Amino acid sequence: MEYYIATIKNFCHVLEQLNSSEPNINNRSIKAAELIKKTLEDFRTKIRKEGFRSTEDEIHFFKYVKPKISSYLIFYSVLAEIETSKITLNDEELKLFIDKKERMFRHIMRENIDFVQYYNAGLCHLDKIYFVREANLLSMSKNSAHQLTDPEFNVSHDLVAANILAFDLFKKHLSPKPELQATYGPPAPKLKWTASKSDFIELVYALQATTAINYGENEIKEIFSALQSVFQVHIEDPYRIFIDLANRKTAPLKFIPKLEEGFLRKVDEISGMM
Numbered sequence: 001m002e003y004y005i006a007t008i009k010n011f012c013h014v015l016e017q018l019n020s021s022e023p024n025i026n027n028r029s030i031k032a033a034e035l036i037k038k039t040l041e042d043f044r045t046k047i048r049k050e051g052f053r054s055t056e057d058e059i060h061f062f063k064y065v066k067p068k069i070s071s072y073l074i075f076y077s078v079l080a081e082i083e084t085s086k087i088t089l090n091d092e093e094l095k096l097f098i099d100k101k102e103r104m105f106r107h108i109m110r111e112n113i114d115f116v117q118y119y120n121a122g123l124c125h126l127d128k129i130y131f132v133r134e135a136n137l138l139s140m141s142k143n144s145a146h147q148l149t150d151p152e153f154n155v156s157h158d159l160v161a162a163n164i165l166a167f168d169l170f171k172k173h174l175s176p177k178p179e180l181q182a183t184y185g186p187p188a189p190k191l192k193w194t195a196s197k198s199d200f201i202e203l204v205y206a207l208q209a210t211t212a213i214n215y216g217e218n219e220i221k222e223i224f225s226a227l228q229s230v231f232q233v234h235i236e237d238p239y240r241i242f243i244d245l246a247n248r249k250t251a252p253l254k255f256i257p258k259l260e261e262g263f264l265r266k267v268d269e270i271s272g273m274m
Contacts, residue, residue: 001057003046004065011039011069029080036073040066044153055132062131062155070158071165078170098174105167109219112160119161120221121239130157171222193231199255200233201241206256 014035022028043066052058078101085097109116118126129135133155193200204227207213208220224238235241245252 001053001060004043004061007039007042008065008068011035015072025083026080029076029083032076033073036069036076039069040073043069044150048152055128058133059127059131062133062158063127063161066158067161067165070162071169074162074166075169075173078166079173102170102174105163105170106219108160108163109167112157115157115160116164116219116221117239119157119164120219121237123239131155191231193233195255197233197235198241198245199258200227200231200235201238201245202253202255203227203259204238205242 015032018028018031018035022031043061047061052061082094082098082101086094089097115130118130133151135156204223205220208216208218208223210216213223220238224235228234
């Protein structure tokens with residue numbers, strides 16, 4: 001496993017140098033793709049010759065190492081498509097094209113929603129099903145036909161994991177750069193979440209489930225990230241807390257009813273003043 005960790009470290013270093021030295025996105029994407037394909041081929045050759053020392057090493061490789069490398073290949077392929085499309089599309093058409101690529105990622109996320117939640121939550125109890133080559137083929141995802149064509153170098157969910165990471169890269173690439181953001185008016189006040197973490201979990205899952213944010217297009221992970229930043233709260237394993245709430249012997253919801261009670265009380269107060 002030391003070899004793979006060292007290779008990834010060197011890969012990230014070379015990729016960082018490429019990003020800073022090659023301003024042309026198409027050229028950068030081509031060079032990155034060559035680096036990625038060579039790295040994956042080196043991995044494939046080593047695995048065919050030596051295999052893995054343990055099941056744990058195999059899981060680590062297919063859960064973290066290979067998806068990280070593969071995610072860049074997916075990301076740069078999409079990036080190159082967008083850059084090429086700029087030649088023939090106007091601004092509005094280009095925006096629609098980028099939206100189409102984002103919907104492609106979200107479609108994959110929705111098709112594999114249980115796994116996406118599992119992976120993003122850092123869970124491990126199903127790793128031997130998702131990330132071991134000899135696992136039952138019935139565990140295959142809709143995006144894992146590659147496992148049949150090259151079973152020595154693929155598992156049922158490494159490509160889905162790569163798409164999760166590629167989507168993160170895609171969103172980061174599209175997000176406004178801080179130095180370009182205008183700052184008008186007084187700074188926004190700092191807000192701090194003072195209720196319990198369980199209450200926060202209830203609120204976030206309710207917002208996502210009711211499609212109240214971006215028509216429900218965002219993954220729960222994105223909403224958590226945004227609201228944790230807004231309210232200065234950090235939760236290590238929100239999915240696990242959600243499961244605990246769902247398994248409460250009493251009513252699973254405590255905070256949502258409080259919101260309703262508080263709102264109705266405020267309505268009564270205002271009505272009494274009118």
